Amino acid sequence: MGQARLLGNRYRLDSVVGRGGMGTVWRAYDVMLDREVAVKEVVLPPGLNDAERGVLYERTFREARASARLSHPGVVIVHDVVEESDRPWIVMELVLAPSLQDLLDQGPIEHRQVAEIGLQMLAALRHAHEKGILHRDVKPSNVLITDAGRVVLTDFGIAQVEGDATLTQTGLVMGSPAYIPPERAQGERAVPASDLWALGATLYAALEGRSPYERPDAMSSLQAALSEPVPPARNAGPLARVLDGLLAREPVHRMTAAQAQPLLTQVATLPPPPPPPPMTQTDATILDEPSGRSNRGTDAADTVLDPSEIEGITRHDATEGHPPGRPPSRDPQNRDPRTLLETDWAPPPGRTPHPQPRTPPPWEQPQQSSNWQQQLLPPVQNGPQSGPHGQGERRRTVLIVTIAVILVIAAVLVGAFILRQKLQSDAMAAPAGTTASAAPIATRAATGT
Template identity: 55%
Template sequence: MDNDHGQLLANRYRLGRLLGQGGMGAVWCAHDEQLGRDVAVKELRLPGHLGEAERQNWIARLDREARAAARLKHPGIITVHDRISGSDGRPWIVMELVDGGSLADLIETHGALTPQRAAVVGRQVAAALGAAHRMGITHRDIKPANILLEEERVVLTDFGIAALEGDATLTATGMIMGTPAFMAPEQVRGLPATAESDLWSLGATLYAAVEGRAPFAGTAPSAVLVAVATEPPIPALRAGVLGPVLDGLLHKDPAARLTMDQLQAQLNEAAALRSPMAGRVAFVPPTMPAWSPAVRQPAADPAAGPGSAPRRGFSRRTKLSMAALMIALAAGAGFIANQRDDDNSTYKANRSTANALPVPTGFSQQTTSRTDQNWAQVTYTWPDPCVNHCANQIALVTEWMRRQAGVAQVDTLGAEDGGCLTDQHGCPIWITQVPSYNNPTLQAAELQTRGNRLSFRVDVGR
């Protein structure tokens, strides 16, 4: 009960502040008076209406949590010190105190994480899961609330419904255990949870970290379960470098999901990539529009080795100029070749991705057309005349582009100054793609005012 504050457990642990509580338990900060250290203690709270068999089942489940965590020695897994009983017979688990809040708390307080930060968290959780799986333990309830953060350390906790290899199940037949929005489809269907189920849940957790919400939604838990089992995830808008990881983990078929080794490799790559605005790749376009005599040059990243620069996205005009220059140098002739790819399947894939893009806030979608590169070009229009060189609208579309999957960096090249908006070709936007992202994504964009109304064109391809 909440008035347990100050209670002395096992003549040793003095209860302090309440750290958190749920329907069947609570976690307290306590002081170990024998060793002079602070610890966390978890009590089991059982409703009075439960029968004796149900009470014993929940007590056994808490004991299993203690056994599961106690078998594991890993910096990313909560350390269990003891299992004790209170004066009223209620069981308690004594654990190390990780006093930094959970990933769920962080998301709620500060909003979604950057993809790179989420990747750093994810690879520590993956390492902890790998240690548990090697010991024959499946967690079965990976979610943001069960991931604790303490400075740079990430700790997996709450093995309350973990499945221990060789341990008899404590779950009643037909009973689904877990948190609906983060459960794997096979768990929803009542099949045994496996290591692959934990990987799905980690994928759903990382999705929530970068999007600020779970990948499946519904008006009731039952609706969420149906969505998990039968529907694709809600499209991620902010995944960035983490997009391939989410795609690889959120497969309905467990056999199609990333293996632990593949996951660790992809998370390491995503975590190592610098944030989109932290560094630049040195590049000077071969032709400069007349309105920009001094286009900003992105600074070189001294930490980047040979071949480490991400793919670059340029405007169509720049691409055609480069192509013409290379052809002239190679062939010694003044002609331009038509390099259009007639592969309709490629265009269909690009168009499908383009049509699935959310419309930028305040804009309306006008047309989708095919480019010479077999990309799909979508045109969005701002309905009203804009002022101050459309600076507010440019900020909106810039942030929108940065949130799209596969986009690592966006540079407006001074479009906010407005000098290029009335140019024949408008203002080109420089887009850098995530190197490992293989699905269609934003390649180039242009801004232009027509009749004092802003037109925003974006090319989608790969």
């Protein structure tokens, strides 16, 4: 790269650590402060005129300003912006960690870990929203997870700062179709609840392995977001209520950050599951190796380009009767769709969280849990008959009882046979005795004596 290897006579570019829709991220070294940093190189698409290049420049500096306004452990720190080689470069904190998408490619994640990741992402988004900044591109590949468990939200490349003008141009990033909330898919302006929907879709993907609207191509994902309900998460478990609340279609009915935090905390603090019993040789099974993600021509989880026509380099979204930077309410009762009342979240009226009634799992029915387990588990016996030796004793006892029963039945049959023979012999002897005693009587009657 020649002289471009040393940016601003200070940052030495060493190696590429990632590529995305907005550019390339380098691992670099700050020779002035003697520390490692990350440098994001903004790659400009070919064929842009001066006005379009100016829009991309403005968006790059907006990303740097938005990140620099945030001071939170869940957000990457921006150190500097350098303009060199006819493009801007953003110097950031170097976080060497896999993304949540990398972890998902290795296999499913346990509920407690998903809840902990969601808590840290929620804290970072709440901090950004308090500063008037919307991320607008929350997805697993923009979430880094360190070995120490720190969760870092990256890539504010399409962030929206309250009060700033909206940049509209062909080729500009609008988000990732598989993680775009329904109101954004309909062309409406993003609100804080939009980031919360994307958070719910990210947690959904952590449990199911894919987003609720992931399809083979970007247009299919957008069509699903516009018309299809969110399919129930089969592996939601104790996180089902959080997913139902964050993935509500209407922002006014969506769970707020304050309502989601205690539910995530409750799952994150659950006791770890008991270790599985040791496997015996007869119980051992061969597990299938996890298959990698299939290569697709167009990944619906990738950031795509805005198909809208150029409406000028910049335009102000000013709505009559509303303060700048704040969208008008779509609710007929004139409620702000960005926030909900700080009460327990309830499903939208007339609708249930799932398309079909769902039987609450045992952990939601403490009164019925014992009965449920008693019906499924056989009674456990304690004592000498619980082990292999007890099973042998049981078989011998059954054998002895069976033999005794057979002997008793045989004795009864023999006794009945002997009694029957005796009764028959007595019956035959009785008629003979009667005839002999009657003969003298008949003789005396004939002689008249």
